[in-house]
Amino acid sequence: MVKTADVVIIGGGISGVAIAYNLAKKGIKDVVVIEKNYLASGATGRCGAGIRQQWGTEMNCRMSKYSCEAFETLKEDLDYDGDIEFKQGGYLIISSTEKEHEQFKKNIALQNSLGIQSKLLTLDEAKEVVPFLNTDGLISATFHQKDGHLNPFHTTQAYAEAAKRLGAQIHTFTEVTDIIVENGKIKGVKTNRGDIATNVVVNAAGGYSQLIGNMVGLELPVFSERHQILVTEAVEPILDPMVMSFSLNLYCQQVPHGGFIMGRGDEGEPRDLRITSGWHFVEEMTKTITRVLPPLKNVRFLRQWAGLYNITPDRQPIYGPVDEVEGFYLAIGFSGHGFMLAPATGIVIAESIIGEKTTLPIDMLHINRFKEGNLIFEPSVV
Amino acid sequence: MKDNTIICRCSDLTQGDIRELIAKGYRTFDELKRISRIGMGPCQGRTCMQLVLRELSIATGKPISELAPGTFRPPVKSIKLGEILEAIEEGGEEAHG
Ligand SMILES: Cc1cc2nc3c(=O)[nH]c(=O)nc-3n(C[C@H](O)[C@H](O)[C@H](O)COP(=O)(O)OP(=O)(O)OC[C@H]3O[C@@H](n4cnc5c(N)ncnc54)[C@H](O)[C@@H]3O)c2cc1C
Ligand code: FES
Numbered sequence: 001m002v003k004t005a006d007v008v009i010i011g012g013g014i015s016g017v018a019i020a021y022n023l024a025k026k027g028i029k030d031v032v033v034i035e036k037n038y039l040a041s042g043a044t045g046r047c048g049a050g051i052r053q054q055w056g057t058e059m060n061c062r063m064s065k066y067s068c069e070a071f072e073t074l075k076e077d078l079d080y081d082g083d084i085e086f087k088q089g090g091y092l093i094i095s096s097t098e099k100e101h102e103q104f105k106k107n108i109a110l111q112n113s114l115g116i117q118s119k120l121l122t123l124d125e126a127k128e129v130v131p132f133l134n135t136d137g138l139i140s141a142t143f144h145q146k147d148g149h150l151n152p153f154h155t156t157q158a159y160a161e162a163a164k165r166l167g168a169q170i171h172t173f174t175e176v177t178d179i180i181v182e183n184g185k186i187k188g189v190k191t192n193r194g195d196i197a198t199n200v201v202v203n204a205a206g207g208y209s210q211l212i213g214n215m216v217g218l219e220l221p222v223f224s225e226r227h228q229i230l231v232t233e234a235v236e237p238i239l240d241p242m243v244m245s246f247s248l249n250l251y252c253q254q255v256p257h258g259g260f261i262m263g264r265g266d267e268g269e270p271r272d273l274r275i276t277s278g279w280h281f282v283e284e285m286t287k288t289i290t291r292v293l294p295p296l297k298n299v300r301f302l303r304q305w306a307g308l309y310n311i312t313p314d315r316q317p318i319y320g321p322v323d324e325v326e327g328f329y330l331a332i333g334f335s336g337h338g339f340m341l342a343p344a345t346g347i348v349i350a351e352s353i354i355g356e357k358t359t360l361p362i363d364m365l366h367i368n369r370f371k372e373g374n375l376i377f378e379p380s381v382v
Numbered sequence: 383m384k385d386n387t388i389i390c391r392c393s394d395l396t397q398g399d400i401r402e403l404i405a406k407g408y409r410t411f412d413e414l415k416r417i418s419r420i421g422m423g424p425c426q427g428r429t430c431m432q433l434v435l436r437e438l439s440i441a442t443g444k445p446i447s448e449l450a451p452g453t454f455r456p457p458v459k460s461i462k463l464g465e466i467l468e469a470i471e472e473g474g475e476e477a478h479g
Contacts, residue, residue, distance in 0.1 A: 297464030
């Protein structure tokens with residue numbers, strides 16, 4: 001194990017490796033990622049692989065737009081020899097209440113003002129996008145063609161390999177057990193395979209970020225909640241876009257290999273870091289999805305799993321340093337959409353550590369927003 | 383076995399493919415599964431998992447008993463969503479009836 005590092009990043013999910021890559025690219029020599037399991041073993045490798053720009057807050061729109069544009073050339077930029085399976089089949093978001101329809105109008109106005117070319121659709125227009133959509137009980141839809149799918153495991157691998165070529169080190173199966181702080185300054189981390197002296201630590205620990213916060217004496221304003229997901233057998237391609245509904249509580253897309261991936265949230269999900277799977281979810285998911293997309297009755301359920309959302313009160317991530325501990329940076333609280341934000345996360349955290357002006361303004365995402373109480377809530381989440 | 387022997391029939395992967403991935407540094411069944419889809423097919427790895435563990439055992443020098451098998455993801459037998467729906471509806475009627 002290394003003994004010293006310029007920056008230690010805790011967590012080998014998409015956020016950790018994207019930050020490592022950007023730091024290494026900016027010339028920081030000793031960047032070390034510590035991952036307790038294998039790369040993408042956390043939420044990243046368990047996620048729905050969805051990429052969208054149709055958000056309800058300015059920051060989520062701007063970060064997802066920046067990131068989605070980055071995905072368009074990511075394979076070449078990272079010189080990856082595998083396939084990151086980026087597919088822009090769009091997201092069709094459906095409304096089933098008047099209130100939601102009103103929110104859609106606001107979302108579209110916001111998105112369009114930021115250069116995202118999403119559209120409000122009538123139900124007839126929605127059926128042109130997905131001919132077998134059952135529109136009973138629906139009111140309207142929004143659509144954006146540039147949203148879509150990206151393979152989480154390959155994208156993580158692509159960033160990790162590029163970071164390593166630039167000199168970053170990635171230690172898997174290594175767990176950070178404590179963080180050393182002296183006089184309010186980061187001095188190093190302890191791991192189960194030895195200590196590393198460093199002045200900068202990035203908390204990119206996903207669903208475990210609050211435990212990392214505790215190591216430096218902070219109570220971070222996040223909690224983790226289990227979210228379940230399932231996949232069906234692979235069949236011929238019949239569904240291009242991701243179909244999503246906030247009021248009906250569902251998302252479903254057919255991924256490039258042919259299987260349908262689908263998930264939903266549940267008020268009663270445990271918040272104790274459990275990631276076991278349950279049958280109740282499968283029943284609820286089946287009921288909802290076969291009503292909206294009836295042909296899915298004929299597809300076989302194959303496998304289910306679960307992962308952790310790391311959630312903030314306003315459903316936007318927390319980026320940047322903290323006042324209490326010098327050298328401690330946060331890239332946490334992605335609230336169920338951190339995979340699609342990785343390019344933005346990587347660049348702004350690297351710039352923030354180096355002290356450069358950030359590509360996107362991140363003051364609105366600083367942790368102090370919760371103390372100051374000026375929160376802007378993201379309305380559009382499952 | 384030759385290098386182009388199929389190890390995973392469902393996801394169409396050969397022994398050569400798996401050896402190449404192991405040489406790239408993947409060291410557990412779960413990692414191989416996520417990067418290559420091995421074990422993710424209709425049989426859910428029942429045919430190929432032992433063969434992959436054997437390859438891992440050869441590469442790492444660890445006996446198979448010490449290697450972590452893939453995480454088991456229910457269900458055991460694949461079933462159509464429509465069949466699940468019918469079962470829920472029947473269950474519901476019984477509860478009322
Ligand atoms: C079911 C589900 C569906 C989702 N769908 C989508 C989607 O469609 N689109 C989207 O953009 N997002 C989605 N998300 C959210 C997305 O998965 C996460 O926001 C994103 O992956 C977060 O990445 P991360 O790198 O920050 O965290 P993670 O991927 O969780 O990585 C954190 C890593 O830190 C490691 N770690 C923790 N503690 C320690 C320690 N002490 N020492 C060393 N390592 C440690 C963990 O092992 C883990 O690998 C979904 C999430 C779930 C659960
Ligand atoms: S043979 Fe590998 S999943 Fe079926």
